[in-house]
Amino acid sequence: MHKLFKKTFKTATLLGAFVAVGATQAAGVPGQGTWQTTLQARDIDKDGTTDAFYDTALNITWLRAGSTEFMDWSTADAWAKLDRFGLSGWRLPTTHVTTADGSCDYSSTGGTSCGYNPLSDKASGSEMAHLFFQSLGNKSFYAPGTNDVQADWGLTNTGDFQNLQSNYWSGTEYAPNSYFAWHFSTFGIQHYANKPSSLWALAVRPGDVAAAVPEPQTYAMFLAGLGLMGFVARRFRKQQ
Numbered sequence: 125m126h127k128l129f130k131k132t133f134k135t136a137t138l139l140g141a142f143v144a145v146g147a148t149q150a151a152g153v154p155g156q157g158t159w160q161t162t163l164q165a166r167d168i169d170k171d172g173t174t175d176a177f178y179d180t181a182l183n184i185t186w187l188r189a190g191s192t193e194f195m196d197w198s199t200a201d202a203w204a205k206l207d208r209f210g211l212s213g214w215r216l217p218t219t220h221v222t223t224a225d226g227s228c229d230y231s232s233t234g235g236t237s238c239g240y241n242p243l244s245d246k247a248s249g250s251e252m253a254h255l256f257f258q259s260l261g262n263k264s265f266y267a268p269g270t271n272d273v274q275a276d277w278g279l280t281n282t283g284d285f286q287n288l289q290s291n292y293w294s295g296t297e298y299a300p301n302s303y304f305a306w307h308f309s310t311f312g313i314q315h316y317a318n319k320p321s322s323l324w325a326l327a328v329r330p331g332d333v334a335a336a337v338p339e340p341q342t343y344a345m346f347l348a349g350l351g352l353m354g355f356v357a358r359r360f361r362k363q364q
Contacts, residue, residue, distance in 0.1 A: 152283045157261025159283040166333050168209040174284065175209060178332045181246055182254060187214065187327040189286040194322035197305045200293040204327040214327045216295030217251035219306040219314065226299025228316055234268035241268045242314035251328060252292055252308035259283065264312025279310040289324040 154160065163177040166185065177186045191203060204216040222237040232239030237250065241264045244253035256262050256279075263277045282288045291309045298304035298316040307317045317323065 151281075153261070153281040156281045157257075157259050157283070159259045159261075159281070163259055163283060165284070168211070168333050176329075176333055177284070178334065179255075179259065181258065182251060183331060184251065185329045185331065185333045186255070186285075187329075188284070190288060190292070190327075191325040192287060195293070195325055196322060197293055197317075197319035200323065200325035201295060203325050204295070206327075208327070209333075211329065211333060214329045216293055217255075217308075217326060217328050219250040219252070219294040219296040219308070220248050221296065221299065221306070222248065228298070230313075230315055233264075233266045233270060238314055240264045240266045240311070240313045242308075250294065250296075250306075250308065250314060252294065252326075253314060256308065256310065256312065262310070262312065266312075277312060291323045293323050293325050 152159070158181070162180045163186070164180060165174040166176045166178055167173060168175040174188055176188050178184075179186060187208065191200070195203060201216055204214055206214065208214055220237055220243065222243065228238035229236065230239055234241035235243070237243060241257075242253045243249040244257040246254065257264075260279075260281045260283050262280055263274045265273060265277045267274045279288060279290070289310075291307060294306035294308060296306045298306060304316040304318055306314065307321075307323055308314050
């Protein structure tokens with residue numbers, strides 16, 4: 125119990141530091157990362173505004189706007205799973221854990237699922253790490269495999285996302301203890317946090333929404349709307 129308390133206290137301290145720093149709202153930086161080619165804009169509701177990005181490297185769709193407030197893990201998980209634009213299947217990003225027992229070495233500076241510079245390749249990296257390092261071309265606080273602070277570390281490029289912040293929940297629970305779940309910070313670090321902690325949330329969906337079929341209730345509402353319009357038009361003509 126004492127060991128668990130120390131771990132919880134350490135995690136809370138780290139989270140406090142990460143959240144306090146926050147994220148400067150950078151703009152999209154042309155030529156930094158692959159975002160201009162691998163993140164394809166999707167206007168799901170056809171209103172002329174980008175709603176999401178299809179990630180061609182990971183075959184998932186990112187919701188363009190993240191949460192606008194801090195959430196504990198359960199709230200963030202429920203928020204991510206809301207139906208959007210008539211489409212279900214949204215979720216929090218996942219974390220790929222490379223250790224057999226799901227443990228974490230916070231002090232690592234590269235090459236694992238935990239610590240600074242976590243794996244971000246398509247085959248074994250987490251979705252958040254891939255977005256941060258590969259798609260947006262951002263840097264971790266420490267250079268890979270060293271304790272040297274990198275210049276221009278952090279969230280220097282947000283692409284065309286809206287409301288990107290400092291510290292995001294993963295949908296992957298911490299295997300050794302389900303009281304914790306994985307998270308990713310724009311310090312370029314991946315770690316676990318106790319679920320009552322307050323972090324931000326992003327929503328993703330498998331595949332490309334351009335090929336998705338809206339839920340049946342969406343069609344039902346559309347047809348009901350057409351029927352109502354027809355009824356109003358007929359009544360108006362009759363009155364005339």
